[in-house]
Amino acid sequence: MAVVFKPTEGLTDKPFHYCPGCCHGIIHRIIAESMVEMDILNSAVEVASVGCTYNSYEYFNCDAVQAAHGRAPAVATGIKRNLKDQVVFTYQGDGDLASIGTAEIIHAAARGEKITVFFVNNAVYGMTSGQMAPTTLLGQVTTTSPFGRDASYQGYPINVSELISNLTGAVYVERVCLTDYKNIMNAKRAVQKAFNVQKNNLGFSFVEFLSTCPTNWGKEPVAALDWLKEKMIPQYPLGCFKGEDLKFDAEGNLIAGEVHAGEKEVRA
Amino acid sequence: MAQKRVLMKGNEVIAEAAIRAGCRNYFGYPITPQTEVMHYMAKKMVQIGGNFVQAESELAAINMVYGCAAAGFRVMTSSSSPGISLKQEGISYIAGAELPAVVVNIVRGGPGLGGILPAQGDYFQATKGGGHGDYRNIVIAPASVQELYELTVEAFNLADKYRNLVMIMGDGTLGQMMEPVAFRDEEPIAAVEKPWAACGRCKTADGSVRPHNTVTSIYIDPDTLEAKNRELQEKYKIIEENEPRWDEVNVEDAEVIITAFSTCSRISRNVIRQAAEMGIKVGMVRPITLWPFPSKAIAKVAEQSSVKAFLDVELNAGQMIEDVRLAVNGTKPVYFHGRMGGNLPTQKEILDKIVRIHNGEKVEGGIV
Amino acid sequence: MIDFSVILAGFGGQGILSAGKMAAEAALYEGKEVSWFPSYGPEMRGGTANCSVVISDEPIGSPVVNDADVVICLNQPSMEKFEKQLKPGGLLIIDSSLIKIQPTRDDIKFVAMNASDIASELGAMTYAPISMIGCMAEATGCIKRESFEKSLYEILPERRHHMIPNNLAAWDKGAEFAV
Numbered sequence: 050m051a052v053v054f055k056p057t058e059g060l061t062d063k064p065f066h067y068c069p070g071c072c073h074g075i076i077h078r079i080i081a082e083s084m085v086e087m088d089i090l091n092s093a094v095e096v097a098s099v100g101c102t103y104n105s106y107e108y109f110n111c112d113a114v115q116a117a118h119g120r121a122p123a124v125a126t127g128i129k130r131n132l133k134d135q136v137v138f139t140y141q142g143d144g145d146l147a148s149i150g151t152a153e154i155i156h157a158a159a160r161g162e163k164i165t166v167f168f169v170n171n172a173v174y175g176m177t178s179g180q181m182a183p184t185t186l187l188g189q190v191t192t193t194s195p196f197g198r199d200a201s202y203q204g205y206p207i208n209v210s211e212l213i214s215n216l217t218g219a220v221y222v223e224r225v226c227l228t229d230y231k232n233i234m235n236a237k238r239a240v241q242k243a244f245n246v247q248k249n250n251l252g253f254s255f256v257e258f259l260s261t262c263p264t265n266w267g268k269e270p271v272a273a274l275d276w277l278k279e280k281m282i283p284q285y286p287l288g289c290f291k292g293e294d295l296k297f298d299a300e301g302n303l304i305a306g307e308v309h310a311g312e313k314e315v316r317a
Numbered sequence: 318m319a320q321k322r323v324l325m326k327g328n329e330v331i332a333e334a335a336i337r338a339g340c341r342n343y344f345g346y347p348i349t350p351q352t353e354v355m356h357y358m359a360k361k362m363v364q365i366g367g368n369f370v371q372a373e374s375e376l377a378a379i380n381m382v383y384g385c386a387a388a389g390f391r392v393m394t395s396s397s398s399p400g401i402s403l404k405q406e407g408i409s410y411i412a413g414a415e416l417p418a419v420v421v422n423i424v425r426g427g428p429g430l431g432g433i434l435p436a437q438g439d440y441f442q443a444t445k446g447g448g449h450g451d452y453r454n455i456v457i458a459p460a461s462v463q464e465l466y467e468l469t470v471e472a473f474n475l476a477d478k479y480r481n482l483v484m485i486m487g488d489g490t491l492g493q494m495m496e497p498v499a500f501r502d503e504e505p506i507a508a509v510e511k512p513w514a515a516c517g518r519c520k521t522a523d524g525s526v527r528p529h530n531t532v533t534s535i536y537i538d539p540d541t542l543e544a545k546n547r548e549l550q551e552k553y554k555i556i557e558e559n560e561p562r563w564d565e566v567n568v569e570d571a572e573v574i575i576t577a578f579s580t581c582s583r584i585s586r587n588v589i590r591q592a593a594e595m596g597i598k599v600g601m602v603r604p605i606t607l608w609p610f611p612s613k614a615i616a617k618v619a620e621q622s623s624v625k626a627f628l629d630v631e632l633n634a635g636q637m638i639e640d641v642r643l644a645v646n647g648t649k650p651v652y653f654h655g656r657m658g659g660n661l662p663t664q665k666e667i668l669d670k671i672v673r674i675h676n677g678e679k680v681e682g683g684i685v
Numbered sequence: 686m687i688d689f690s691v692i693l694a695g696f697g698g699q700g701i702l703s704a705g706k707m708a709a710e711a712a713l714y715e716g717k718e719v720s721w722f723p724s725y726g727p728e729m730r731g732g733t734a735n736c737s738v739v740i741s742d743e744p745i746g747s748p749v750v751n752d753a754d755v756v757i758c759l760n761q762p763s764m765e766k767f768e769k770q771l772k773p774g775g776l777l778i779i780d781s782s783l784i785k786i787q788p789t790r791d792d793i794k795f796v797a798m799n800a801s802d803i804a805s806e807l808g809a810m811t812y813a814p815i816s817m818i819g820c821m822a823e824a825t826g827c828i829k830r831e832s833f834e835k836s837l838y839e840i841l842p843e844r845r846h847h848m849i850p851n852n853l854a855a856w857d858k859g860a861e862f863a864v
């Protein structure tokens with residue numbers, strides 16, 4: 050019988066602990082598949098963070114280091130500075146990256162660390178049971194914004210990709226979602242592009258995934274995807290914020306596009 | 318072979334010693350009075366092809382240390398008291414993940430921003446945890462620039478040997494002063510294999526792939542976490558057995574024993590000489606490792622019939638004295654002399670107390 | 686000699702810290718134990734600079750000096766601050782080109798010398814503290830001129846060796862003021 054589908058070698062056999070309808074599983078899979086397809090599984094180091102994915106290293110079938118809350122980009126810096134030929138990536142949620150780890154992510158990007166950051170934005174703290182995140186939408190009800198996020202009281206959501214793309218050290222910044230097959234394939238393309246940016250030593254690469262949290266949003270999985278499309282995307286528009294012109298061939302060589310002038314000056 | 322003595326600043330000697338010990342990674346954030354460690358590293362690491370990153374904060378710096386150590390490389394950071402407080406998060410994670418790393422604390426006065434002058438008020442923080450959880454750092458307290466050199470090299474060996482954080486605890490005096498130092502031609506570097514390192518180098522020489530490595534400190538299952546803690550405690554027991562270091566000065570026949578570390582021990586050594594001229598026999602036990610604490614050595618000295626009392630001298634309100642009292646275990650009185658805020662005790666202050674103790678007076682335990 | 690201690694104090698830019706280092710290097714050349722300790726941090730803001738040098742045949746206790754054998758002052762605020770940190774019978778040397786007050790103590794030895802004038806004749810203000818060290822050495826015997834000279838050849842890079850004769854000249858001029 051022909052094999053039409055099989056688990057990727059990029060993931061271990063350990064069953065995911067993620068809730069039904071959560072996008073972490075898909076994101077894990079496209080990153081893992083990409084590592085296999087790009088032959089970096091045995092030369093990559095994942096830096097796991099704190100949140101629902103605290104133990105993502107149990108799923109990714111590569112070397113991994115578990116980092117303190119928000120510090121994954123600093124941990125990745127310490128690794129990558131020594132292992133210039135390895136691929137080092139962080140996997141962080143919105144509380145981790147955009148709240149407690151704001152300083153670490155901004156400065157890793159500003160320094161142009163040759164790492165890849167995968168940022169999963171589901172507009173809520175998942176693991177600690179649904180508190181308001183820096184990316185929580187205005188009006189969104191969470192356990193710590195029980196009357197809906199009120200700008201005059203709790204401030205405004207942070208658009209992280211836009212923020213990061215303003216930094217000269219960041220070379221590639223894109224926001225994607227996983228609401229359907231087309232978007233998933235697009236997200237996988239972004240993952241591979243980010244890895245290629247790193248492999249070509251071009252600078253800091255960043256992919257933001259809009260993701261769902263049916264459990265803490267209090268929605269069925271399909272309804273959660275609809276909410277993401279209707280509410281999140283207007284606040285967090287999809288697209289490439291930086292490095293759109295960078296193109297790589299099948300072997301991962303840079304064939305088109307240029308890194309902005311600032312980076313070139315530094316490297317000259 | 319020792320080379321000719323050269324005059325160097327303590328902070329620079331720490332950096333030079335680290336480089337000689339094979340450390341090619343330094344991550345730090347500026348704070349007085351340890352900035353010269355950074356300055357030296359900023360220059361040297363570029364020249365020798367190592368890594369120097371001025372991090373955005375102490376939190377970031379210690380987590381860079383964590384990552385670097387996890388990947389299997391010798392690494393150091395340095396700071397001073399308020400900065401070390403910030404680093405406690407990473408220090409606890411390094412303990413939990415059992416990573417070898419060297420952290421230098423050139424202590425200044427606290428609490429809060431305190432001051433920038435020498436102090437020893439971080440003894441509790443360094444030896445009793447500092448961060449969360451049940452863990453121990455090896456804490457080394459050099460007393461001279463020469464010792465800063467030798468013990469910093471040793472710190473890297475101990476860190477690798479036990480997969481443990483080693484803290485070099487100096488103070489503003491030691492970091493800022495220049496003193497002669499004689500470097501060795503070759504360093505006694507113990508090469509340690511790190512098969513556990515998460516370095517992404519999974520393909521072995523014969524083309525096979527080794528099992529993937531994970532460095533972590535999280536164990537959600539209570540039994541697993543308890544077992545991990547038991548394992549750590551077993552390791553600490555071995556360190557307590559093997560690694561206490563101390564120095565004894567004139568303890569034989571001594572009537573009064575001074576306990577003091579680092580800068581205070583230097584001043585006390587002169588007091589011993591002055592007291593001898595007055596016919597008072599004073600000795601000193603100087604802990605070189607603050608953890609593991611040389612309790613047995615102190616207990617042994619306390620058993621001497623010649624010893625009437627102890628005088629503990631520190632640049633704080635009385636921290637190491639708790640360990641001294643535990644070691645002496647009530648067999649002899651333990652008095653205290655401390656200065657704070659960046660002031661150092663004078664020889665005269667200490668000598669006056671010695672004379673009073675020698676005369677059988679009860680000396681108040683407090684601060685001058 | 687046990688813990689012979691010197692405080693040098695003045696403005697930043699007068700060469701206080703490096704003069705102190707040179708004295709320490711000379712003592713080290715003689716095989717002595719030696720320490721040098723600078724003022725640091727905010728203390729240095731506002732332009733003041735000072736350092737302590739201790740020379741000894743035994744391992745040095747505190748490198749921080751509270752009761753100095755010699756105090757060398759190159760400005761008035763330093764004299765006001767450090768005169769009281771001199772041991773009874775100690776030696777106070779001041780730059781009379783810059784300091785117009787007299788010491789308040791009468792239990793100390795006192796030398797007023799026009800160090801800055803000597804320095805400007807030699808072409809750089811940084812020779813002023815060197816000349817005062819020359820005075821101190823001549824008065825106390827704490828370091829020898831020969832070791833000062835030889836240590837300079839050792840510690841200075843060759844491109845700076847042309848400055849050594851001027852340093853020695855400053856030393857000699859200062860030595861003439863010794864009491």
